[in-house]
Amino acid sequence: MDASHGRRVRLGPGGEFDLIRTFGSAARLPEGVLVGPGDDCAVLDAGRLALTTDMAVEDVHFRRSWMSAGEVGWRAGAAALSDLAAVGAEPLAVLVSLAVSPEDALSGWAGRLMAGLHGVVGEAGAAIVGGDLTRSPGPVIVDVTAIGRVEAPLLRDGARPGDEVWVTGSLGGAGGALVLLRAGSPLPEPLRRAFARPVPRWREARWLRRAAEVHAAIDLSDGLAGDAGHLAAASAVAVELDPRALPLAPGLEAAAPSAEEGVRLALHAGEDYELCVVAPPGALEPLAEAFRDRFGVALTRVGRIREGKGVWALEGEGPPRPLGGGFSHFDAPSVRPPADPGEGT
Amino acid sequence: MDASHGRRVRLGPGGEFDLIRTFGSAARLPEGVLVGPGDDCAVLDAGRLALTTDMAVEDVHFRRSWMSAGEVGWRAGAAALSDLAAVGAEPLAVLVSLAVSPEDALSGWAGRLMAGLHGVVGEAGAAIVGGDLTRSPGPVIVDVTAIGRVEAPLLRDGARPGDEVWVTGSLGGAGGALVLLRAGSPLPEPLRRAFARPVPRWREARWLRRAAEVHAAIDLSDGLAGDAGHLAAASAVAVELDPRALPLAPGLEAAAPSAEEGVRLALHAGEDYELCVVAPPGALEPLAEAFRDRFGVALTRVGRIREGKGVWALEGEGPPRPLGGGFSHFDAPSVRPPADPGEGT
Numbered sequence: 001m002d003a004s005h006g007r008r009v010r011l012g013p014g015g016e017f018d019l020i021r022t023f024g025s026a027a028r029l030p031e032g033v034l035v036g037p038g039d040d041c042a043v044l045d046a047g048r049l050a051l052t053t054d055m056a057v058e059d060v061h062f063r064r065s066w067m068s069a070g071e072v073g074w075r076a077g078a079a080a081l082s083d084l085a086a087v088g089a090e091p092l093a094v095l096v097s098l099a100v101s102p103e104d105a106l107s108g109w110a111g112r113l114m115a116g117l118h119g120v121v122g123e124a125g126a127a128i129v130g131g132d133l134t135r136s137p138g139p140v141i142v143d144v145t146a147i148g149r150v151e152a153p154l155l156r157d158g159a160r161p162g163d164e165v166w167v168t169g170s171l172g173g174a175g176g177a178l179v180l181l182r183a184g185s186p187l188p189e190p191l192r193r194a195f196a197r198p199v200p201r202w203r204e205a206r207w208l209r210r211a212a213e214v215h216a217a218i219d220l221s222d223g224l225a226g227d228a229g230h231l232a233a234a235s236a237v238a239v240e241l242d243p244r245a246l247p248l249a250p251g252l253e254a255a256a257p258s259a260e261e262g263v264r265l266a267l268h269a270g271e272d273y274e275l276c277v278v279a280p281p282g283a284l285e286p287l288a289e290a291f292r293d294r295f296g297v298a299l300t301r302v303g304r305i306r307e308g309k310g311v312w313a314l315e316g317e318g319p320p321r322p323l324g325g326g327f328s329h330f331d332a333p334s335v336r337p338p339a340d341p342g343e344g345t
Numbered sequence: 346m347d348a349s350h351g352r353r354v355r356l357g358p359g360g361e362f363d364l365i366r367t368f369g370s371a372a373r374l375p376e377g378v379l380v381g382p383g384d385d386c387a388v389l390d391a392g393r394l395a396l397t398t399d400m401a402v403e404d405v406h407f408r409r410s411w412m413s414a415g416e417v418g419w420r421a422g423a424a425a426l427s428d429l430a431a432v433g434a435e436p437l438a439v440l441v442s443l444a445v446s447p448e449d450a451l452s453g454w455a456g457r458l459m460a461g462l463h464g465v466v467g468e469a470g471a472a473i474v475g476g477d478l479t480r481s482p483g484p485v486i487v488d489v490t491a492i493g494r495v496e497a498p499l500l501r502d503g504a505r506p507g508d509e510v511w512v513t514g515s516l517g518g519a520g521g522a523l524v525l526l527r528a529g530s531p532l533p534e535p536l537r538r539a540f541a542r543p544v545p546r547w548r549e550a551r552w553l554r555r556a557a558e559v560h561a562a563i564d565l566s567d568g569l570a571g572d573a574g575h576l577a578a579a580s581a582v583a584v585e586l587d588p589r590a591l592p593l594a595p596g597l598e599a600a601a602p603s604a605e606e607g608v609r610l611a612l613h614a615g616e617d618y619e620l621c622v623v624a625p626p627g628a629l630e631p632l633a634e635a636f637r638d639r640f641g642v643a644l645t646r647v648g649r650i651r652e653g654k655g656v657w658a659l660e661g662e663g664p665p666r667p668l669g670g671g672f673s674h675f676d677a678p679s680v681r682p683p684a685d686p687g688e689g690t
Contacts, residue, residue: 043495043498053477060444139483139484156383
């Protein structure tokens with residue numbers, strides 16, 4: 001088999017297979033993909049690999065009235081690809097499991113979802129190499145497994161006291177969009193893009209990795225406070241965040257009239273899919289301008305690591321205040337409450 | 346990092362993480378798993394890999410009243426591991442996405458599902474290396490991605506006219522169990538095991554591969570007729586099956602009073618998770634006895650490959666009869682009809 005020409009397998013006849021064919025419509029398969037969609041497994045030959053999976057469930061992670069089918073697919077793919085970014089991996093391949101109603105399968109809705117997923121996977125230079133299509137008795141479910149190449153993975157457990165905490169891009173945009181969507185209010189375009197078409201920061205992560213010493217990283221899916229808590233626990237350190245330093249998302253004022261409310265969304269709302277990066281003092285400062293020039297995205301110092309545990313907010317001259325965690329599906333208050341009972345299935 | 350001692354990452358506090366911890370409770374991580382559960386990604390270093398994903402949805406693939414939580418987990422894992430068997434891969438790692446209600450998360454039901462999944466993954470010598478836990482507004486959904494090592498994958502597209510078609514084990518057991526479960530009839534133990542605790546045939550596949558020339562393989566998830574159809578399409582050949590040669594599952598007579606009905610289940614019922622293997626004439630015959638001695642499982646010749654397309658049943662002295670496909674989620678009749686509308690969510 002020639003690694004530069006991945007194989008596709010012919011599928012049998014049947015309506016189901018027309019939709020399954022959309023799983024494998026990438027123009028070409030990346031080098032390292034030996035067997036693409038259509039057989040029992042995809043086959044990769046790529047050395048050291050990072051793998052992650054991320055499931056999106058209708059009426060838990062999204063509502064159909066809030067996004068197009070293509071945006072549902074884009075966002076589901078972005079969530080998984082963002083985890084690759086967090087460990088400094090280069091996206092290679094994606095597997096997708098999709099559960100939809102027969103109506104969604106046959107009306108083209110599911111095909112448009114797959115087109116959006118192909119969009120974000122293609123943007124990342126990867127390809128969909130396999131999946132599973134099944135009937136759902138209720139909600140649409142899309143589960144994305146993303147596979148990337150990584151030489152030395154950048155983990156959560158390397159933060160050390162004295163290190164600085166940085167974030168890419170801006171925060172609170174997806175959370176602000178959710179506030180407005182739930183209220184039925186119009187959505188400023190920057191918030192809409194942040195919510196519906198987040199761009200995973202894998203190029204940014206790899207560039208930072210090459211340009212500087214980086215000790216730890218995590219992507220922001222549960223909210224900065226919550227994800228910093230995961231990083232603190234993994235590294236056995238405390239994270240101190242400076243609320244005044246947080247880069248608030250453009251357009252956030254439409255969802256958060258007060259500065260306090262904006263900061264609350266930036267700290268606690270999930271799904272920004274930016275990166276939180278921990279590096280030695282002074283390591284990233286000289287790179288911030290070049291980073292912005294290259295990627296059109298800010299790189300902002302938002303806190304520091306100290307001995308201890310948990311996540312703390314700096315409060316002027318007073319003692320730091322403990323910060324609660326981020327989103328949890330099964331407990332804890334959140335900016336993302338359960339879907340209205342009347343709207344579920 | 347030491348490849349022989351995979352890393353685990355400490356998780357933050359919270360009720361959700363207690364259940365997430367069950368994702369990573371394997372006693373040890375297999376060699377080749379550099380980073381296990383707890384970070385943004387798992388990391389593998391294992392050369393050439395086969396990857397597959399398989400989703401099980403409550404009231405589509407299983408009903409809670411038919412199986413224990415542990416059996417739901419076992420079966421979901423077996424379905425994905427069986428795809429690894431079909432390409433001759435050795436299981437290495439599994440990712441799992443699980444959507445459950447808060448009640449199932451907190452009552453222990455989801456934990457028992459994970460225990461069953463650990464059971465089949467452990468039986469295969471692999472480990473759960475990551476996953477995603479989310480709330481479901483309705484049905485339980487478990488999506489399993491399985492990753493295995495493979496040197497030269499055994500694909501569906503290598504069958505040639507003149508080759509023989511063989512199957513492992515016996516057929517129709519899972520379909521027979523389904524007939525009885527739907528009727529509310531008692532289930533003979535062999536059918537119950539076939540349905541609730543299928544054992545993926547990856548050891549058998551790798552042994553056959555080493556012992557003989559094998560041209561193509563597929564695992565039986567959609568029913569022999571349907572899966573033979575996929576293989577025929579991929580190889581651009583026709584498959585002729587001999588209904589009288591099919592190894593019917595022990596206990597099948599309880600579900601299929603007539604021989605015709607037993608053959609129908611063996612041909613068209615899905616989820617037996619046996620292997621269908623295509624080899625040159627005479628290649629497997631000398632191995633059948635050693636195969637049975639070693640694995641306690643039959644190896645039976647059930648047909649042959651000829652030029653043409655589609656799947657055909659040999660009918661005594663008459664011309665072969667075209668066979669329809671197997672299970673489809675969105676069209677075509679099946680032994681696995683949609684769940685009763687009143688029983689869904």
